[in-house]
Amino acid sequence: MTRALLPVAAGLAPWAMPVAAQAPDPACFPTAGGALEICRGGEAEGVFFAPRACESAANVQIVRTAGRAGRLRVVYQAEAPAGGRRGDACPARRATSPLDGGSVRTGAMPEQLATLMPPTQARLWEMARAVRPEGRRRGRARSPEAAEAAPEGIAARHPMVVAGRDWSGDDYTYVFLLTTVPTPSGNRHALMQARTADFERFDIRGRAADGPAWVPFTPEGGRRRSRRGGDAPAPSAVLDETGAPIVGNCPGEGFDRHDLVGSISVLDRVYHYFYTDVLPADCAAPPARRRLGLYLRTSPDLTADRPWSSARLVAEPLPGQALVRVAKAKGMDRWAVAYSCNRPANTMDGPVADLCVQYTGDLSIGSLAGLVWYSEPVAIMRSPAYLGLRSGGDGGGRFGRAQHAWMTDRYGNLDTPASYSAKAGFVTWLDRLAPGYEERGASSVFGRPVYWGTWSVRPVEGR
Template sequence: LRTGRSPEALATTLPPSADRFWVDLPEERARGRGWSEPLPTAEGIGPRDPIAVSGRDWAGEAYSYVFLLGQERVNVGGAPDPEPAGRRRGRRKSERDETADQPADIRRRVQIAARTLDFQTFEIRTRSPDGYGLAWTPFTPGGRGTPPTPAPVADEAGKPIASSCPAPAFETHGLAGSISIVDRTYHYVYTDVLPEDCGLAPEKRRTALYLRTSQDLSAAKVWSAAKKLAAPLPPGSVVRVARAKGMQRWAVSYTCQRPANAPGGPVADICLQYTPDMDLDGIGALTLYADPVEAGRSPAYLGLRSGGDGTGRYDRSAHFWMTDAQGNLDTPAIYPGKAGLLTWLDRLAPTASGRDASTLYGRPVYWATWTVRRIGAQ
């Protein structure tokens, strides 16, 4: 987890800084054909997509929590069989042998967590020595010793918060989202693959928007059962939800494509809509995408133009926005009239060094603000 202090720093590649904590998960992709050198270890499948939010400060809790997405292996002995059990009997021996030869590194995303008092030192959510209970294990800074092995965050039934569909290590999807506190309740809104699409190739799996709630992030069983808010959404959709700044509405930002008749044509952008009130069902009532949904096009695009590869192509990856400690929209004091401050990374923009060893690290990060005005009686 790396931190910045000024809005100006958001306009450039993030500067080097000390890692606050890390956990012992695989980090390096195997070297493929044609590579003259290994990929950097940072280009890996370690924990990502951090969400920081305050603990129950209304009850005197001093901790803040950081939720991240890790990956766990599924069926280490071989890839899961996508066929229903009733269809296996008639398969030929050659088909069974081909399945057995598939790669074994199949994974599923899981949510893990850490807590901190000062964002300098952290404790990792782990299992107690008996393997069943919950413990918070301090992380020793400076790379000394073996880092703790995180335990997945559990729901009210005691099941790990895990993505719906297994996939090869670098093709997993699901659980990325945001956490917002409203009326002393934590609202975790995220996308995940529709279970009925698990048999499709990872890049073709449609997603849905889900909601889980919690009253206490330190509990052994943190989140409620998942409630579907909206579906279907395009494959790989990323959606953020938070209470709007200064309004009793939900703000919803999401990855999208501009319509074909928009300036610049159908290029990647970020879309933004507001609900009419704080009713959670209003999130699902929004029309996020035009038909056909798989195209990901929406008239609610922001028209972001920064970055790109010089040929008119843009990428808007890992977008997020500035929030207060409770995960709701806020802006720097120098922008009091703005409704929000949005950040995103462009994987297509050139790196400062000119090297393309990573599609993620070293790419420029951009930011923008937006304003909202009332129209008619809305």
């Protein structure tokens, strides 16, 4: 049984309360080197969004933006627009190709309705113009792996949202997203960038002769005038400090690839982009046997010509299906990590999918490398640090916990709705096994529900 919560002491938030010294509770697990404890069960959960048969949702983020008080923004990856209005007929759709385009949808909600999907509109999706993933090499010879222009355009997958340098007068919010670009060895993910002042109109980052240029996104695409004058350049991949485009380490196919997928968090006015990518040594391995590393890039200014640093490997190896989010913890100088995992126990159908959460001892990058992410063998993805989520599933003990995201402040650091202010985190996830509009196997995305849940963390007495 889960230990009952202690009475709230004066001036001490419930999630920060010490735990009375006693025998370890099997319903709880330690984190942050034993200084904190997370207990399973008793947390609030529910359905966040039940899409129609023609709709999908994944990577559902809730962001507390600056400006209008009491309003939150939801940003997520959805289906590519099929024409017509949202209220029109909604024939069932299915995902048939890993290259199917997606869209970024956004909407605003009042604080008290933070557990329900608000009305949203598609803001970014595939564009007719070609993506230029190679960037401008500034006189250097082009790499043999540099990609030619890709007709796929902006696919708008895996959005990652963070405010600009508002402490220096930048009022834009930036959305980093992924597209797929062809290379001689196969398709790779590439990092793209968009910006918005109101979450309704977006500009896409391209490249002009003298550096970055912001091009207004229009549903019809085509050549427009850039805001710097002249013909609008094609969208292009974001560059790192060496002038190289930020693309995945290895080519790959499939819906569940996590190359460059992650989160962005601002700490001491420096942007920290944590993401997973295939370890270069595993590029030649079959996709099912590839392992991931957790990488970090930093930036002092997202508007710079070459905004991101070179990649730094933080932790390895992680299973090939791991999805990792990292952010500064709510109210603590620690990193919080949420990642896909399985519970230690099996059912008749095998491992039970869940989400794991851990905290570091401090805000050093090395503290992330010190986490024990999974039990051996790592490929099975079992961990004792699972939340014990209950919602969703197929009724037979099997659950889908895909494409999870969480609520943050505008700087990408953990936050919670006012109605759950005592909680340490608010997480969302897609359940592809929950009942939808089609038979199982026809489509694991369209019409599948998105759930939400919370977790609590508290210090252990004497630590």
